[in-house]
Amino acid sequence: MRPAPMAAVLPQRAGTIGPATEASNPSMARIPDAFIDDLLARTDIVEVIGTRVPLKRQGKEYSARCPFHDERSPSFTVSQTKQFYHCFGCGAHGTAISFLMNYDRLEFLDAVDELAKRVGMEVPKETQKRNETDDGRDMYAALDAAAKFFQRQLEGNEKAKAYLDRRGVDESIRTQFSIGYAPDGFSALKDALGTDERRIKLLDKTGMLSRSDNGRVYDKFRDRVMFPIHDRRGRVIAFGGRVLAKDDGPKYLNSPETPLFHKGRELYGLWQVRQANQKIERLVVVEGYMDVVSLFQYGVTQAVATLGTATTPDHAELLFRNSPDVYFCFDGDAAGQRAAWKALESVLPRMKDGRQAFFLFLPDGEDPDSIVRSEGAAGFDTRLQQATPLSQFFYDELGKDVKLSTLDGKARLAERAKPLLAQIPDGAFGDLMRQRLGEITGVGVQQPVALPEKPKTVSRLPAQTQKRSLVRGAITVLLQQPSLALSLEPPYGFKDLNQPGVGLLIELLSLVHARPEITTGALLQHFSERDDLNALQKLASEAVPGDATIWRQILIDAAEQLEDQAIQQRLAELHAKMGAGPLDVADKYELMALMQAQRRRGKLPS
Numbered sequence: 001m002r003p004a005p006m007a008a009v010l011p012q013r014a015g016t017i018g019p020a021t022e023a024s025n026p027s028m029a030r031i032p033d034a035f036i037d038d039l040l041a042r043t044d045i046v047e048v049i050g051t052r053v054p055l056k057r058q059g060k061e062y063s064a065r066c067p068f069h070d071e072r073s074p075s076f077t078v079s080q081t082k083q084f085y086h087c088f089g090c091g092a093h094g095t096a097i098s099f100l101m102n103y104d105r106l107e108f109l110d111a112v113d114e115l116a117k118r119v120g121m122e123v124p125k126e127t128q129k130r131n132e133t134d135d136g137r138d139m140y141a142a143l144d145a146a147a148k149f150f151q152r153q154l155e156g157n158e159k160a161k162a163y164l165d166r167r168g169v170d171e172s173i174r175t176q177f178s179i180g181y182a183p184d185g186f187s188a189l190k191d192a193l194g195t196d197e198r199r200i201k202l203l204d205k206t207g208m209l210s211r212s213d214n215g216r217v218y219d220k221f222r223d224r225v226m227f228p229i230h231d232r233r234g235r236v237i238a239f240g241g242r243v244l245a246k247d248d249g250p251k252y253l254n255s256p257e258t259p260l261f262h263k264g265r266e267l268y269g270l271w272q273v274r275q276a277n278q279k280i281e282r283l284v285v286v287e288g289y290m291d292v293v294s295l296f297q298y299g300v301t302q303a304v305a306t307l308g309t310a311t312t313p314d315h316a317e318l319l320f321r322n323s324p325d326v327y328f329c330f331d332g333d334a335a336g337q338r339a340a341w342k343a344l345e346s347v348l349p350r351m352k353d354g355r356q357a358f359f360l361f362l363p364d365g366e367d368p369d370s371i372v373r374s375e376g377a378a379g380f381d382t383r384l385q386q387a388t389p390l391s392q393f394f395y396d397e398l399g400k401d402v403k404l405s406t407l408d409g410k411a412r413l414a415e416r417a418k419p420l421l422a423q424i425p426d427g428a429f430g431d432l433m434r435q436r437l438g439e440i441t442g443v444g445v446q447q448p449v450a451l452p453e454k455p456k457t458v459s460r461l462p463a464q465t466q467k468r469s470l471v472r473g474a475i476t477v478l479l480q481q482p483s484l485a486l487s488l489e490p491p492y493g494f495k496d497l498n499q500p501g502v503g504l505l506i507e508l509l510s511l512v513h514a515r516p517e518i519t520t521g522a523l524l525q526h527f528s529e530r531d532d533l534n535a536l537q538k539l540a541s542e543a544v545p546g547d548a549t550i551w552r553q554i555l556i557d558a559a560e561q562l563e564d565q566a567i568q569q570r571l572a573e574l575h576a577k578m579g580a581g582p583l584d585v586a587d588k589y590e591l592m593a594l595m596q597a598q599r600r601r602g603k604l605p606s
Contacts, residue, residue: 031112035124036097037517039112042119045096045521046080052103059543067103068092069324069354077541082480084521086541090354090427093537094528095521105274105322107232139260142193142202143228143236149192150180150226150239157181160225163244167290168373173297176272178228182221182241189219207238207255221253227289229261229307230271237261240268240289240307252288254308263307265314268292270322276301282325284384285311285343286368291329294369299377303368311343316350325356327384329368332361341397344390348420351390353427358387391433394420395440410441470565471501472539474558477551478508479540482523484552485512493563496570502562504532567594 046062049055055062055078066076066087075089086093092102100111109123116123154160154174160181164174173179182189189208194200200217203209210220224241231237238255255261269292273280276296284303286292295303302323306315311328319326328343330336340359347357360383362371372380388396398416403409417437424430437443478485488509495506511526512518518526520540527533544551574591577583583591 031109032124033515034517035121036112037515037519037522039115039119039121040083040095040097040519040522041517042121043083043096043115044080045083045085045099046078048096048115048118049078049085049099049103066090066092066354069352071354079520082520082540084519084524084540086537088541090352091534093524095519095525098525102321105232110233136259138202139206139258140235140237142199142206142208143238143260145193146189146203146206146208146239147178147180147226147228147236149189150182150228151178152180153183153188154179154181154225157183159244163225167294167369169293169297173293176296177269177293178230178236179293180226180228182219182224182226184223186218186222189221190217205258206260207258220255224253227268227293229255229266229268231260231266232271232274234271234275237266238263238307242289252308263309264312265318266307267304267315267318268307269296269304270318272296273302273304274322280323282327282384283319283323284327284329284368285319286329287331287339288367288369291368295372295380298372298380300372300380310339311346313346313349316343316346320347320350320352320355324354325358327358327360327387329360329362331367332363336361337397340393344394344397345420347390348394349423349425351429352425353429355429357390358384359390359393360384360387391436394433395436399440404440410443413437414441414443469499469501470558470561471499471505474555474562475501475505475508475536476539476542476544477554478505478512479520479523479536480544480551481548482508482512482518482520483516484548484555485509486516487552487556488559492559494559494566497562497566498569499562499565567597570594 046055049064050062053064053067053076055064056074058077060079060081062078062080063074064076064078065071065074066089068076068087069090069092071089076085076087076092078085084093084095085099094102096115097108097111100106100114101108104111104114106114113123164179169179190200190203194203194209200209204211204217208220209217211217221239221241224243227240227242228236229238229240238258238261240255241253243249243251243253254263257263267285268289272292273283280302282302284295284300286295286303286305288305292303292305295301304319306312326347328340330340340361344357344359351357362368362383368380371383375383395413395417398420399413402413402416404413414437421430421433421437424433485508490510490513492506492509494502508523511523515522524533524536524540527536546554571591571594574583574587574594577587578591
């Protein structure tokens with residue numbers, strides 16, 4: 001079959017690509033703060049969430065059962081005035097942007113674009129240009145052109161079609177997964193798409209070419225059924241190729257790592273799963289491309305595969321971001337057991353309440369492809385229902401070579417388990433896992449959540465156990481309505497006050513002055529990577545009596561009292577200095593100025 005003209009499939013000149021994903025390159029996803037603040041100020045978060053989750057009004061806020069974890073009673077709240085959501089059960093929180101990212105599984109820029117369209121805004125053109133790279137666009141175009149080339153080759157190759165026929169892969173599934181065929185020979189793709197030096201370099205950069213020791217460039221994939229790998233936006237970023245005959249080299253050949261493809265962060269089939277399921281109840285992780293394709297062929301449309309590598313922490317995060325229940329399907333041999341344990345190690349630190357992980361081990365000689373062929377979707381589903389829960393697999397594996405009938409054996413199991421259990425996020429699952437260890441060994445395991453927390457030096461927020469301090473009170477009302485910060489003009493007289501939380505208060509005030517339209521949700525988003533976030537989140541979720549007028553007075557009064565304390569602190573420092581020796585001219589002048597300020601404020605007799 002004659003290939004399509006090169007100009008139709010690869011750009012002749014450098015161009016631009018769509019927005020990069022925030023996860024892959026946060027710096028590329030940069031949008032001006034002022035635009036985000038304006039967007040969130042115009043967006044009604046209740047309307048955005050309410051079209052996806054049934055909300056019920058409760059006073060000034062709205063509530064529902066959390067869409068991010070299983071619960072019987074509502075603990076998910078949405079605040080229209082603060083423009084943020086928070087779940088008191090699992091801790092999920094954020095703005096309308098983060099909700100779309102987590103619920104609709106959109107990338108950051110896609111979520112921003114969707115909200116912008118809803119309110120009639122346009123993402124700044126300079127931002128779009130900054131988030132686009134000529135080289136990136138050309139690489140995506142090259143891979144798309146290669147995928148189309150392979151699909152056309154499949155149409156004319158009876159050997160490859162016969163292979164797929166034998167495997168029971170029908171035309172609709174071939175189209176759904178864009179399956180193709182890489183011709184035999186060393187230069188079919190190169191001759192079709194690499195018609196000049198620039199295009200050859202582009203194909204090389206995307207991992208489509210190989211180079212011999214003597215410098216000869218040739219097609220990386222030859223005489224293989226080709227499985228395009230798509231990113232979370234449906235763009236081709238790499239390929240996997242399977243041999244047609246058993247003895248023709250490695251069974252599977254994957255694209256190398258490229259600027260677009262990092263195998264430890266991608267899952268084959270996830271794009272197709274998203275397209276096939278409005279809500280993903282579970283994800284089944286299998287080992288091969290054909291396992292995914294066969295499961296889809298028989299109606300199991302929640303299967304994904306790691307790309308020739310063990311399950312990584314990035315894989316685990318991606319899996320749970322898309323589904324609360326994850327099933328790992330492995331061979332029952334020793335290699336399968338090792339792969340399962342590696343997966344467990346990756347998911348354990350991500351086992352927040354509401355998430356579940358299971359392990360399904362298949363009989364010798366079987367794989368998901370053969371199982372679903374012989375037992376159908378119903379039979380495969382039955383096996384999934386009988387899969388081993390993470391908790392059971394955890395203790396079964398740790399205790400394999402341990403004699404639990406002896407004290408020594410119980411002690412060994414406890415010592416093995418403790419560092420792993422410490423990785424589990426605080427919550428009911430972690431508590432129950434530690435409780436189970438106690439049941440097995442009789443060894444009591446201290447629960448970190450029960451211990452008094454040491455104050456973190458990074459956080460400047462007052463301890464939660466203290467009574468509401470002036471600083472805490474000021475921060476709390478600011479989080480109810482950030483624009484109240486405009487009632488106080490910098491410079492702030494208490495900026496040097498040595499008291500917990502003062503630095504954070506100053507930062508909040510400065511942030512609002514720099515971004516007057518910022519909402520509570522956007523303000524919290526600013527601290528998303530900071531240790532202060534959890535405490536700020538709790539304060540923002542408090543129901544504070546009164547209204548904006550009362551809150552404004554609380555803030556002003558707090559600022560005046562903090563300034564008094566700052567003056568007293570500095571006076572004490574100067575008096576202590578004076579006790580050690582005479583003050584210099586500058587110190588004397590400052591002391592007189594401070595005492596005059598105190599008199600004006602009625603703190604000293606005139």
